[in-house]
Amino acid sequence: xxxxxxxxxxxxxxxxxxxxxxxxxxxxxxxxxxxxxxxxxxxxxxxxxxxxxxxxxxxxxxxxxxxxxxxxxxxxxxxxxxxxxxxxxxxxxxxxxxxxxxxxxxxxxxxxxxxxxxxxxxxxxxxxxxxxxxxxxxxxxxxxxxxxxxxxxxxxxxxxxxxxxxxxxxxxxxxxxxxxxxxx
Numbered sequence: 001x002x003x004x005x006x007x008x009x010x011x012x013x014x015x016x017x018x019x020x021x022x023x024x025x026x027x028x029x030x031x032x033x034x035x036x037x038x039x040x041x042x043x044x045x046x047x048x049x050x051x052x053x054x055x056x057x058x059x060x061x062x063x064x065x066x067x068x069x070x071x072x073x074x075x076x077x078x079x080x081x082x083x084x085x086x087x088x089x090x091x092x093x094x095x096x097x098x099x100x101x102x103x104x105x106x107x108x109x110x111x112x113x114x115x116x117x118x119x120x121x122x123x124x125x126x127x128x129x130x131x132x133x134x135x136x137x138x139x140x141x142x143x144x145x146x147x148x149x150x151x152x153x154x155x156x157x158x159x160x161x162x163x164x165x166x167x168x169x170x171x172x173x174x175x176x177x178x179x180x181x182x183x184x
Contacts, residue, residue, distance in 0.1 A: 005029075008050055010042055022049035024094070027072070029053050071096040074117065078133050085155045090137035097122070105166060106132045108139035115140070124169070131162030 006029045014035040022031045031049050033042055075095050082090045094114040101107065101118040108115045115136040121129055134156050142149040153159045 005050060006054065008046055010046060012037070012042075020045045020049060022053045024053065024057065074133075077130075078115070078137060081130055081134050082137050085134055086137060086141070086152060090140040092137065092140060095133075095136075106136040108136040110140050110143055113140060125165070127158040128162045128165050131156060131158055132166075134159075 008029045011030060011032045012035040016034040020033050029050050031046050033045055078095050082088050092113050092115045097119045098116045099119045105121055106117045121132055138149055138152040
């Protein structure tokens with residue numbers, strides 16, 4: 001492990017044949033490699049993949065204005081919301097701001113326990129942001145939008161108000177309205 005760089009974990013997989021991937025997990029750079037690689041090949045891949053991973057994180061941070069610290073704050077806030085409204089049952093492994101979601105405020109992948117929150121909600125009232133985070137946390141527990149899912153969100157007092165706010169924001173965005181023009 002290089003003390004000047006990020007902490008690195010190598011995961012070998014007998015099922016993985018040719019591909020090597022790298023991703024962040026709780027602040028650790030994880031490099032997934034085929035189980036048959038030699039120690040030298042493993043080191044070579046780590047030296048190749050970790051800098052790529054760091055560059056990608058830096059690029060995302062510049063694009064979204066968030067980055068690792070923003071994502072860490074997002075994770076801490078999501079854990080607080082889960083504890084307060086979902087009895088701590090929803091525990092994402094990853095939650096991050098993204099700038100490539102143009103039709104959704106957030107999305108969740110329950111199988112990976114990951115959540116992505118659109119940077120388009122930055123600047124919206126905190127009770128709206130909290131609703132979006134809670135909505136996606138709920139999807140870690142219930143995949144669809146059935147009655148069981150909506151029961152999870154009943155504890156949050158601003159659910160209906162936040163849904164209405166987001167509907168209005170989506171309506172305005174679809175018509176190119178910016179909110180700068182007012183009524184006379």
